[in-house]
Amino acid sequence: xxxxxxxxxxxxxxxxxxxxxxxxxxxxxxxxxxxxxxxxxxxxxxxxxxxxxxxxxxxxxxxxxxxxxxxxxxxxxxxxxxxxxxxxxxxxxxxxxxxxxxxxxxxxxxxxxxxx
Amino acid sequence: xxxxxxxxxxxxxxxxxxxxxxxxxxxxxxxxxxxxxxxxxxxxxxxxxxxxxxxxxxxxxxxxxxxxxxxxxxxxxxxxxxxxxxxxxxxxxxxxxxxxxxxxxxxxxxxxxxx
Numbered sequence: 001x002x003x004x005x006x007x008x009x010x011x012x013x014x015x016x017x018x019x020x021x022x023x024x025x026x027x028x029x030x031x032x033x034x035x036x037x038x039x040x041x042x043x044x045x046x047x048x049x050x051x052x053x054x055x056x057x058x059x060x061x062x063x064x065x066x067x068x069x070x071x072x073x074x075x076x077x078x079x080x081x082x083x084x085x086x087x088x089x090x091x092x093x094x095x096x097x098x099x100x101x102x103x104x105x106x107x108x109x110x111x112x113x114x115x116x
Numbered sequence: 117x118x119x120x121x122x123x124x125x126x127x128x129x130x131x132x133x134x135x136x137x138x139x140x141x142x143x144x145x146x147x148x149x150x151x152x153x154x155x156x157x158x159x160x161x162x163x164x165x166x167x168x169x170x171x172x173x174x175x176x177x178x179x180x181x182x183x184x185x186x187x188x189x190x191x192x193x194x195x196x197x198x199x200x201x202x203x204x205x206x207x208x209x210x211x212x213x214x215x216x217x218x219x220x221x222x223x224x225x226x227x228x229x230x231x
Contacts, residue, residue, distance in 0.1 A: 033217040043207065043221035056216045088159060094217055105217055107161035 001026060004093050004108035012114045018079040021111045025072050025093030032074040033105070034066060037088040046089075049074055050096055078113075086115045118143045120210050122222035129198045130230050136183075137193045137225045139208030146170075149211045150184065151219070152193045156204040164206070167191065195227075203229045 005024040013019050025032050033048040033056070048056040049068035066076045072093070078085055088110045095103040120141045129135035141150070152164040167175045167184050174182050179199075183192045195202055208222040 031217050035219075042223050043219075045218050045220070048217045050216070056218045058218070090159075090161060092161070092217060096217065104163050104166070105161075105219070110159045112159075 004091055004106050006089075006091050006108035006111050008111060009109065010112045010114075012116060013081050014116055015081055015083060017081050018077065019081060019113060021076045021078075021089055021091075021113070023074045023076070023091030023093075023108060025074070025091075026106055029093035029095055029106070030072055031094045031096030031103070032068055032072060033092050033094075034074070034076050035090040035092065036060075037090060037110070038086070043090075046076070081115045083115050086113060088112050118145075118210050118212070118220045120208050120220050120222040122206075122208055122225050124225045125223070126226045126228070128228040128230060129195070131198055131200060133198055134194060134196045135198055135227065137195075137206050137208075137227070139191045139193070139222055141189050141191065141208070141210050141220075141222075143189070143210065143212075145212055147213045149213065150182075150191045151209040151211070152180070152182070152191075153207045153209060153221075154202075154204045155207065155224075161207070165193065198229050200229050200231060203227055 007022045031050045034046040037043045045058040052068045063079045068074045090110045092105040092107045094105050148169045150167045154162045154164050165177045165180050179196045181194045205224045207224045209219040
């Protein structure tokens with residue numbers, strides 16, 4: 001079974017631009033969540049989507065948005081990029097049923113975004 | 117708000133020896149989950165071990181075991197017979213029972229394994 005796939009692996013953007021990151025979950029997984037990892041702030045939860053609906057959101061400005069498609073693939077969009085948005089963005093998927101024993105999070109390798 | 121603290125930014129261990137990574141957390145919840153994740157240079161977060169708060173028995177996965185002290189809000193990870201492949205950043209994480217996939221992570225501990 002293929003793992004969680006994130007594309008692209010690396011991205012360089014300029015301040016003010018917008019960017020879209022993609023995440024394909026493990027087949028059959030219906031929940032996709034996104035995390036931002038930076039040296040200063042560590043790992044922070046962005047949001048979670050389940051069955052095309054956002055059901056959890058972290059403390060990030062409205063410039064960060066996401067969506068999930070009917071095939072459970074998810075995209076994350078950041079508009080008006082700032083230097084501080086430079087980070088590793090991790091996507092995780094899970095079955096999202098029952099307890100964590102039934103639905104542990106499976107992470108992708110992340111997208112490294114650099115804003116210049 | 118829940119917080120997770122890892123007070124050891126770096127740890128090192130000799131191959132085949134045992135090392136313990138520390139984690140404390142703060143929560144007002146009584147039912148929750150705790151996890152240890154490993155992040156090697158490949159960047160992928162890998163689940164090492166998980167513990168349910170209402171289970172008194174400490175979780176064990178092969179060479180990895182935890183010491184869960186609920187009253188003290190402490191959740192340490194013990195790695196026995198350390199191997200070179202154990203070298204990675206280790207994160208302690210907390211999840212409320214009703215928070216879906218929302219994890220709160222600690223700052224991480226960089227583990228070096230010396231041959």
